[in-house]
Amino acid sequence: MDDWDAPEIDDLSHVWSAVVVLPHVGRLNDDDMSAYFADYDGRWSRQTREAVTMLGASGLELNANWALTRRIWSCPGCGRSKPEIFRKSESGVLLAKLELHHDHLWEEANRKPVEVLGPEWKERVRGGPYVLETIRDLVTRFNDALICSECNAADGTAKRRLGIDARFSFAAEEIRQFAVGVAHEDHRIDIEKACAIWTEEKPGFERRVALLDMLVDDLAAGRLQRRMEGMHPARPMFKRLGPEEILQKAFPDAVKNTSKDRLLEGMREAFLARSVQKDVVARRKARPLNLPLGPSEEDYASYVPKANPAKWLAADKDWTCPCCGRGKRGILRASSKRQWSGSIRIVYQFDDLHDADEIALRERLLPDFENDLHLAGRREVDVCSDCAEIAPRLQQERRDVGEVYLTIEEMKSVLMEVGDHRRHEIDMEKAERLSLANRRLLAAARALDAFTSLKAAFQTKIGHAQRNPEARRWVFDDLDFLLRVEHRIDDQHERKALIGQMADLC
Structure with a gap:
């Protein structure tokens, strides 16, 4: 195709752009973290550092839920604010922990179909996972709630002391009624109030368990299957070409074939790496169970x-x-x-x-x-x-x-x-150090993935051209456009040579 000429695009008035500035989280100091993530929390926040000093803590155990929650958050269970929830453990470590509290009947709803239908039930029952979502919504009493670790522990303590069915869970508002929260201390539990709540809720809970059994039996008998035709394309129609969809496509296109393709995806990971801390005192090993030494x-x-x-x-x-x-x-x-x-x-x-030739090819195609x-x-x-x-x-x-x-x-x-x-x-200390030292290798793995994806695209198109000679010209045009626009290779002769090199690899 020596007579082929690349089309020129000089007028860019049909597109617009915006500059998005995002921080390299791993390079931020504590003050920078407070500026960029003013609504969030972490070991770097003034609120946390002041609590360490005020309570005379020798360390910090701050979990991801705490870091990802606003500083002005209050527990829906005990009602305490974050500054009041800070508590020093017996070992002197400042505890800053929030937990996702859930209705344990949700777990039973996940387990029951496996028990009745076997581990591969989702493949056998038409629309089974979606039906199960509806069943879970029917039988559980409340949605997941973020609560302080003391409220979460109070739920378990009350159930153990009262001998309540482990599948039952107190809702956050119910925990508030029997768990007395005091600033910087563990909860005191009013067991009589907890018992009164359980007595009132027990008939409804038992009905929910029976309903779960009945619905799972109906699912097993094929009476609750769901047809899925049209569901996926129809459900999100009101979101089509909305800001979220446009940005979800535009950002990956903008950073494609660069080392930035994982930076946004890794923002949460990087934030938690800077925010979470776990200074724990070594605990005694659990007493070994009387287990057999080996199989017969x-x-x-x-x-x-x-x-x-x-x-x-x-x-x-x-x-x-x-x-x-x-x-x-x-x-x-x-x-x-x-x-x-x-x-x-x-x-x-x-x-x-x-292979020096392939290395040179990769670096030319993926210079970023x-x-x-x-x-x-x-x-x-x-x-x-x-x-x-x-x-x-x-x-x-x-x-x-x-x-x-x-x-x-x-x-x-x-x-x-x-x-x-x-x-x-x-x-674990050594494992963490070694893994962190391998970040360079992980970056190279992402470059490998990008090149493998590019090679697969070339292979698909070139294979189509080989099977359909009449399509050779538009295949060449597509690959040339790919190299010119996405890989910024301006010289037409170089693009043709690169297409040849990629064809040889395919």
Whole structure:
């Protein structure tokens, strides 16, 4: 197509733009955080720092719910404001914790269909997940409510002392009636008032449990299935071309093929990393339960995990975890209910790219990434379920840590104690340090994803042109437009050469 000429677009009067300035949260000092996030809270806020001083705390335990809630918030349960909720623990740590309190019958509504219909019920029942949403709305007494940790604990304490069905939960307004809140202290519970509330609500609760059973039985019998035709395109019509939809498309288009594509997505993660703190005193280890040391020959021979059973069955009997070194039998450990668990799972590892030509091509097409490291791709490594849980456990224990990546060698290095039939002891401090040091690798992984996506787009179009010779010209036009507009490559001859290079890779 030597006679092909790229179209020129000089007049841009048909478009308009706006500049959006967003902070690099990780680079902000405490005063900057207060300026950019005036409505939010965190270890950096004056309110929190003054509470540490006033109560003479030696540390701080401030959770994500607290950080993401306005400073002027008050608990809908006890009515205390944030400054009044601050409490110093027995170990001297300032507690700043809010919890999402929910009706426990919601969990029962999730569990019941699995019990009646089996784990794959959603695939078998037409519109089942949507019907379940309606069932949950019918049987639960209240929506989730953000309350202070003392109110949340008061709910559990009252239920235990009264021997109430664990599926029942007191609503925030009910907790207010029996939990006496005092500034900087734990709640005092009026157990007689709690009992009166339970007595009044018990008939309705029992009716809701019976209604749940009846509706799930109807769902199982096929009497409550829901047809889904037309639902997805019809429901959001009133939102079409609204500000939210336009921005959700415009922003990704503006930062596409740049290292900024994850900055907005990672804003919450970065905010929590700067705001959350968990200074906890080491707790005594729980007394070990009288559990079996290992499975019997019969138990081991018949064991098949619920998670990814095919991988377990396909693994050789002499397979060992490349991280902790345990064999299949050693992976199995008993739960508190004396049921065996353990499986073989996948973790992804990255390999460096050494092809100089492809590196040069990536850097030309994606110049806005860091490009100080290039990855050839991801590969799957089979490890035991306890080793696979290292990253999720770190994220769960330290919710502000963000995305976690550890090499197999790094995973090995954070294992403090490894033994057959028990959970690993992990050095979380070291795991966090190693993961943070791998941010450069995670940035390279995002560049790999962008290039893989671009290559897939080229592959699709070039494959279409090969199957349909009459479409070759418009395919070429599309790819040329892509390189000229989205990748800012002005020279027509260079664009043609790049299309050829991408075609060779495809």
